[in-house]
Amino acid sequence: MSLSKKEDRPLYIVQKDELRYYTEDSSKACDYRSPYRRDIDRLIHSTCFRRLQGKTQLYPGFESDFFRNRLTHSLEVASIARSIATKLNAQNKFFENRQIDVDIVEFAGLAHDLGHPPFGHQGEYELDSLMRKDGGYEGNAQTLRLLTKIEKKGFYDIDDSILKGTDQRKGLNLTARTLASILKYDNIIDPVRPKGEVYKSGKKKGEKIKPVKGYYHFDNDLVTQIKANTGGYGKGEKYKTIECQIMDVADDISYSTYDLEDGLKAGFYTLQDVVFPKQKLLDAISDEIELELPDGNIFKPSPEKVGEILQNLFAEFLFQNFEPTNVKDIDTAFKYLNQQYAIINSYSYNGYQRNFLSSTLVNKFIEGVKLIPNKVYPAQSKVTLNDKTLGQVEVLKKFTYISQVLSSRLKIAEYRGREIVKEIFTTLTEDGGCELLPEDFRNYYESTGADKKRIVCDFVAGMTDSYAIEFYARLKSENAETIFKPL
Numbered sequence: 001m002s003l004s005k006k007e008d009r010p011l012y013i014v015q016k017d018e019l020r021y022y023t024e025d026s027s028k029a030c031d032y033r034s035p036y037r038r039d040i041d042r043l044i045h046s047t048c049f050r051r052l053q054g055k056t057q058l059y060p061g062f063e064s065d066f067f068r069n070r071l072t073h074s075l076e077v078a079s080i081a082r083s084i085a086t087k088l089n090a091q092n093k094f095f096e097n098r099q100i101d102v103d104i105v106e107f108a109g110l111a112h113d114l115g116h117p118p119f120g121h122q123g124e125y126e127l128d129s130l131m132r133k134d135g136g137y138e139g140n141a142q143t144l145r146l147l148t149k150i151e152k153k154g155f156y157d158i159d160d161s162i163l164k165g166t167d168q169r170k171g172l173n174l175t176a177r178t179l180a181s182i183l184k185y186d187n188i189i190d191p192v193r194p195k196g197e198v199y200k201s202g203k204k205k206g207e208k209i210k211p212v213k214g215y216y217h218f219d220n221d222l223v224t225q226i227k228a229n230t231g232g233y234g235k236g237e238k239y240k241t242i243e244c245q246i247m248d249v250a251d252d253i254s255y256s257t258y259d260l261e262d263g264l265k266a267g268f269y270t271l272q273d274v275v276f277p278k279q280k281l282l283d284a285i286s287d288e289i290e291l292e293l294p295d296g297n298i299f300k301p302s303p304e305k306v307g308e309i310l311q312n313l314f315a316e317f318l319f320q321n322f323e324p325t326n327v328k329d330i331d332t333a334f335k336y337l338n339q340q341y342a343i344i345n346s347y348s349y350n351g352y353q354r355n356f357l358s359s360t361l362v363n364k365f366i367e368g369v370k371l372i373p374n375k376v377y378p379a380q381s382k383v384t385l386n387d388k389t390l391g392q393v394e395v396l397k398k399f400t401y402i403s404q405v406l407s408s409r410l411k412i413a414e415y416r417g418r419e420i421v422k423e424i425f426t427t428l429t430e431d432g433g434c435e436l437l438p439e440d441f442r443n444y445y446e447s448t449g450a451d452k453k454r455i456v457c458d459f460v461a462g463m464t465d466s467y468a469i470e471f472y473a474r475l476k477s478e479n480a481e482t483i484f485k486p487l
Helices: 035-044 047-054 070-091 102-111 120-130 139-150 176-180 217-228 242-266 271-275 279-288 303-318 330-349 351-367 387-405 408-429 439-447 452-461 465-476
Strands: 369-372 382-385
Touching: 035 102, 035 176, 047 070, 047 465, 070 102, 070 242, 070 351, 070 369, 102 176, 102 242, 120 408, 120 452, 139 176, 139 217, 139 452, 176 217, 176 242, 242 330, 242 351, 242 382, 242 387, 271 303, 271 330, 279 303, 279 387, 303 351, 303 387, 330 351, 351 369, 351 387, 382 387, 408 452, 408 465, 439 452
Parallel strands: none
Antiparallel strands: 369 382
């Protein structure tokens, strides 16, 4: 294939995209799997992936195993992402001779939330606050660190240091293009940032500073190498591969629809509350949204526009299979209202209705996927949602966030989670605290010259919700677990 014509430039350059950081014995490789399929398998068999089943998506997992957790959410994101990639491959001429590798897209969906600590975003905010002077903490940055440093993979020869009990972690040794698929934010997190719950210019007084999205400063050389091996990008532009963009869109679709479904089941609201929100909620959603659209315009809907979007989005669910012939007489009017009430209520207790709602919305949003080709750097082609769909997804995301995450029921659980994370971290970073670490992390702590505080942070971040509660109980509770149960 000639590279002289921009139209002919490939989406993948095998010799670079498939490079791994550490050299592996090719004689031991499986010929029947592509390098990217091997990466998926390495991820699925990793401990950080399994731990997602015990991490909060929206509701504490130890209270009910019905609702989504980080693992089931990641599976759903991977499924939607794969569908988007398949749709683009089949329907867009730009990919006629350069198909998107759906394995990379699937990997991105499966891996995108690996870096989340226990107790959801509140655990993330607490760790970032504790690490503010030591490089910070952020879920996406931690995902890259897990895959390239923290995870254990026996792809290298066992040397004397490992046999002596030290811990030589080197991550999963994934391909460059696979690692690129989880680099959502092309931004270096500052090594030292303002400490405490203060406010910045433009922020309300007393508001907490959220983690900076990006990658850790000590991973800059690694990210530079990943960028160099994956197709290039325009000067002054933010780096984000097409596979990563597809995953990002899929995550938004999943978040907006499936969190809505869980909220209906959990009784946080009915479909009537979604379609006819209170004015206070409309105002709050409007205040939260300020989104730059692909054409450069800013989407900043008024409260009235928010209400209009929600009503239009759910109109087909409210009026399905019912066509009133006459609402002038009182009997027919009451019959109409009763049937409408029954339809609206059914989405809270009827699993068939909720499933129909979610699948319809997901399909609708996938149809709104939009491609902006980049013929010079095909790997940096833009995948987003058209303006109308993007607005719908954003409004729905904010509705579920404000209606659930900011509710007092979840706030109490979040407060407890932050306190647990803070207490464990503080205890382990005190003098002699490393002696309380499990053996493998203690070996890692003692055998490396790296920042000791970062290693403790890695340990706490890797905890599931229930493990964090149990570890906290061992430190503070009068009825701690037996010493014969390993950490």
